[in-house]
Amino acid sequence: MRTPSLTRRGLLGRSAATAGGLAVVPLVARAAPEIPATTAPPNPVRTPEMVDVVLQVNGKRLPLAIEPRVSLLDALREQAGLTGTKKGCDRGSCGACTVHVDGRRVNACLTLAIRCQNKAVTTIEGLAAGDTLHPMQAAFVAHDAFQCGYCTPGQIMSAVALIEEGHAHSDGDIREWMAGNICRCGAYNHIVDAVRDVAGQTDTGRG
Amino acid sequence: MQSFSYLRPADADAAIAAAAQPGKKYIAGGTDLMQLMKDDVERPAQIVDLDALPYTKIEAGPDALRLGALATMSDVAAHPEVARKYPVIAQALLASASPQLRNMATMGGNMLQRTRCGYFRDTGFACNKREPGSGCPAIHGQNRLLAILGGSGHCIATHPSDLAVALVALDTVLELRGANGATRQVALGDFHKLPGDTPHIETVLQPGELITALVVPASAAARRSGYLKVRDRASFEFALVSAAVALDLDGGVIRDARIAMGGVGTKPWRLPAVEGALRGHQAGDVAFAAAAAQAPEGAMPAVQNAFKVKLMQKTLVRALRTVAA
Ligand SMILES: Cc1cc2nc3c(=O)[nH]c(=O)nc-3n(C[C@H](O)[C@H](O)[C@H](O)COP(=O)(O)OP(=O)(O)OC[C@H]3O[C@@H](n4cnc5c(N)ncnc54)[C@H](O)[C@@H]3O)c2cc1C
Ligand code: SF4
Ligand code: FES
Ligand code: FES
Numbered sequence: 001m002r003t004p005s006l007t008r009r010g011l012l013g014r015s016a017a018t019a020g021g022l023a024v025v026p027l028v029a030r031a032a033p034e035i036p037a038t039t040a041p042p043n044p045v046r047t048p049e050m051v052d053v054v055l056q057v058n059g060k061r062l063p064l065a066i067e068p069r070v071s072l073l074d075a076l077r078e079q080a081g082l083t084g085t086k087k088g089c090d091r092g093s094c095g096a097c098t099v100h101v102d103g104r105r106v107n108a109c110l111t112l113a114i115r116c117q118n119k120a121v122t123t124i125e126g127l128a129a130g131d132t133l134h135p136m137q138a139a140f141v142a143h144d145a146f147q148c149g150y151c152t153p154g155q156i157m158s159a160v161a162l163i164e165e166g167h168a169h170s171d172g173d174i175r176e177w178m179a180g181n182i183c184r185c186g187a188y189n190h191i192v193d194a195v196r197d198v199a200g201q202t203d204t205g206r207g
Numbered sequence: 208m209q210s211f212s213y214l215r216p217a218d219a220d221a222a223i224a225a226a227a228q229p230g231k232k233y234i235a236g237g238t239d240l241m242q243l244m245k246d247d248v249e250r251p252a253q254i255v256d257l258d259a260l261p262y263t264k265i266e267a268g269p270d271a272l273r274l275g276a277l278a279t280m281s282d283v284a285a286h287p288e289v290a291r292k293y294p295v296i297a298q299a300l301l302a303s304a305s306p307q308l309r310n311m312a313t314m315g316g317n318m319l320q321r322t323r324c325g326y327f328r329d330t331g332f333a334c335n336k337r338e339p340g341s342g343c344p345a346i347h348g349q350n351r352l353l354a355i356l357g358g359s360g361h362c363i364a365t366h367p368s369d370l371a372v373a374l375v376a377l378d379t380v381l382e383l384r385g386a387n388g389a390t391r392q393v394a395l396g397d398f399h400k401l402p403g404d405t406p407h408i409e410t411v412l413q414p415g416e417l418i419t420a421l422v423v424p425a426s427a428a429a430r431r432s433g434y435l436k437v438r439d440r441a442s443f444e445f446a447l448v449s450a451a452v453a454l455d456l457d458g459g460v461i462r463d464a465r466i467a468m469g470g471v472g473t474k475p476w477r478l479p480a481v482e483g484a485l486r487g488h489q490a491g492d493v494a495f496a497a498a499a500a501q502a503p504e505g506a507m508p509a510v511q512n513a514f515k516v517k518l519m520q521k522t523l524v525r526a527l528r529t530v531a532a
Binding site: 161 | 208209210211212213234237238241242244245254256258281304305306307308310311441442443
């Protein structure tokens with residue numbers, strides 16, 4: 001068995017995982033004024049590895065200084081203060097981090113933020129029109145499609161995409177095309193109800 | 208994750224020149240590489256992004272299907288000609304990963320995804336594939352998901368791809384591009400290597416060499432084809448055992464058969480003996496059972512994965528029935 005050598009680089013890599021905690025730049029308030037960056041420490045630290053990246057998130061310009069290794073998920077949560085997108089597994093297995101990039105649903109945990117330049121990112125914060133919930137958000141509330149709510153932003157982002165993709169023909173279809181979103185609370189039946197509702201489906205075959 | 212620098216070359220030759228040096232890694236969809244980097248299994252000093260390269264096309268011609276190496280799993284699965292003339296490919300893709308991952312992951316990356324052996328992905332353990340010569344804890348440890356065919360005393364890890372199983376059944380050829388614009392073609396069946404005593408060498412790819420396209424010859428068998436995946440949960444799970452079956456039937460007689468299986472081999476596993484046993488026979492349970500009995504030939508099961516010997520045969524018979532029907 002191997003003992004990992006504890007270099008500074010290696011240690012930072014493990015403990016700070018993405019260096020998101022170190023690499024905060026206070027551009028957030030300007031870029032996304034409706035969502036204050038409550039988690040941002042006051043003093044930005046610029047490491048030599050950092051590069052300047054401009055993202056388009058929910059229709060707003062979001063300039064960031066990040067290391068190339070920072071995931072889109074960490075950039076959104078730790079830097080932009082957009083904490084609606086959740087981190088479950090950080091490995092593509094749970095779907096809690098689901099966002100849309102150029103209109104397609106993806107796992108933000110497996111996406112490098114630096115690769116999203118010139119692409120349009122939509123998060124759960126970008127779905128509602130002001131105080132009016134997106135129909136899928138409203139359906140999740142109406143159908144009680146959650147318990148703890150941790151998986152819910154990812155479920156909703158997936159559900160919105162699924163309907164745009166045209167994959168909500170039956171309950172069986174909805175379940176299959178929602179398979180990338182795990183719910184530890186097991187709210188699946190109500191999630192299917194909510195998606196079916198929005199899709200205008202009436203199939204109750206619980207496939 | 209270890210820190211790395213990032214390069215986004217504008218064309219293939221710049222990418223190949225950059226990636227030929229040690230410590231460099233291409234990134235396509237990133238779905239496997241990101242995970243491996245987070246787990247410190249891969250520690251590249253530089254990432255070479257393939258995003259600007261033009262290999263995203265899907266071309267269905269009269270003689271072949273040409274899949275650009277950067278075409279996504281979603282786009283290939285949704286292509287009407289793929290579903291019509293190569294259903295085994297569409298079915299294998301739709302049985303893979305999740306919709307989100309399929310939107311990201313690419314054809315080339317899928318061929319090069321690394322094993323899901325838990326020891327390989329956990330740097331707290333020895334693993335000959337990750338650290339040559341360190342040992343293989345799987346052979347006498349957790350091996351339920353690992354291979355019964357093609358293993359060695361050094362490694363019994365399964366190749367996890369569904370797509371590669373479908374493609375190897377259809378005699379797919381990979382187009383590769385290397386330094387100085389040199390190109391070559393390699394049959395997918397010859398692309399992955401058996402572990403032997405060098406399980407860390409997984410393919411014939413040279414440093415910096417790029418997969419540019421995957422070419423699948425059209426055939427009557429490809430048109431009558433299907434993929435069956437048996438797994439621990441109904442969706443979003445790797446295969447315990449899977450079967451890619453393509454049949455050309457003349458009346459009820461099997462003129463040609465292409466068979467490959469997943470979840471059982473250390474590489475996508477083609478089964479020529481089973482194909483031979485099917486050819487010329489009347490399609491039906493008698494021929495299917497007789498041919499499937501040859502599927503586990505040469506199997507060396509470990510303690511936990513011995514069930515795959517029987518599961519392999521049953522999966523194959525069911526897939527043959529479905530495709531022949
Ligand atoms: C939770 C989860 C579940 C999954 N389930 C399944 C499943 O059920 N079935 C299945 O088959 N797969 C499954 N996968 C694996 C997935 O299909 C692969 O991760 C994906 O296909 C890899 O493609 P990519 O483009 O993302 O590759 P990347 O991660 O970008 O790259 C993978 C490797 O290939 C190299 N590479 C990429 N493109 C090229 C190229 N053109 N030329 C040369 N080298 C290249 C990279 O350097 C890297 O080493 C799953 C993955 C996850 C995370
Ligand atoms: S089976 Fe292969 S990948 Fe798994 S621990 Fe053994 S050497 Fe490593
Ligand atoms: S946090 Fe991204 S899939 Fe789990
Ligand atoms: S509501 Fe708790 S995980 Fe889904």
